[in-house]
Amino acid sequence: MSWVWEKIVWFTNQTSGTPVHKPDNADRYDRQIRMTIPHYDNIHEEILNFVKVQYPNPKTWLDTGCGTGSFIRKAQDIFPDTEFFIADPSEGMIKKASLTLDGCRYSLLGRCGTADLPAITKSRFDVITAIQCHHYLQPEKRIAAVHACYSLLDGNGLFVTSENIRPFSDEGIARSLSYWGAFQRQAGRRMDEVRDHLSRFDHEYFPITVTDHLQAFHDSGFSIAEILWLSYLQGVFWCRK
Template identity: 45%
Template sequence: MNDNKTPHMASVYDEQVRQTIPEYVLFHDQIIDLVKAYNDAPSVWLDTGCGTGTLAMKALEQFKDTSFILTDPSVDMLNIAKTKLAGNNRVRFAGSAGTLELDLPGKSIDVITAVMSHHYFDIESRRKATENCFRMLKNGGVFVTFENIRPNSEKGVQIGLERWKRFQLAQGKSEESVQKHLMRFNTEFFPITLEEHRHLLRKTGFGFCEVLWVSYMQAGFYAIKS
């Protein structure tokens, strides 16, 4: 039995996610660059669904005066993150919870990131998780999320999955493991379209939202609370 919602055990997640998600190594760089462009000195940054702590580890080097709060539903992921970030007094772990359950004081956080986590929710749970992020942000705070996405047409889904398959095979994954992963689409994770993402962010109350990044069947978004 797996120890988190991804198809990879926490102990091998860092290696295997790069073989599974195209351009995954660039997601964190895009987030850091976006935050720098918007607010180069955030006070508090919450990384929910932090995984093994890689984003926080990179961001700590770039934001010298920022405090980080890390959470993840997987205890095993959190334990790896705690090892990676051991001894850093700017990092606090707020327990094994995702954005759906997290209960931090409202309007207290400058940056919230949720990378490859909300697509595991159904529509109603995704709405509630997004609203919780909105609640926790300060006015003027920024929410950044990266997710698997769904093309607008069934033909687009077919072509997108074929491209995703070709990427994974090129990374050395077996045909069996690739097929097993692609079968999770709309059965274990539930992508929505680019416009559905934007609609959700606007309906939640964000005064401003944009697409940050699109590649294969993944996209990044950012939204500002005003």
């Protein structure tokens, strides 16, 4: 979930290629993200409402790329009997999530990216969510991350992911970025901040089209892969094993 940070926040782990977040910036995330992603809270609500209808009583739920833990904090209120598990490659985010989730029923699987999770746990989960956490990955690593989610789901498990998406044409990209930039300006970001963030498209984060997303889900083994929600350059997808 951590792609909205300024460039200075991120650096690349040369071994894993996983973005790592500096601990002293974790507190800024929840303030900044609403100025960057349109309908951010609606994305959370759509996912939680969808799971509530489709899988009303999950016993176990993994949130990979958990960020500050705000999503699972909301989920805990709706699913009080569910046991939650979290993971994130950022030490700063894990520390922040532990504060956000104080009093919640959850377990930390580890400080790691999604693709590393099968080596850490043999557990299987009824629900897995991955919100804004795979688009920094190059194609091979993205496929590995999606396949890891597939392998960690229980037999009839539900995978829901929110990711940025790539328009199909150059003009589509240009107009979508312009529209997205207008939102960020109206939300209070400075022009230089907006320009800097939009310039990272295809350089620091690597969006793929809706079609490529769905194909990646099917290639990983999911029998069903569908679109739940689309807006600006973000999309929410759900998959069933």
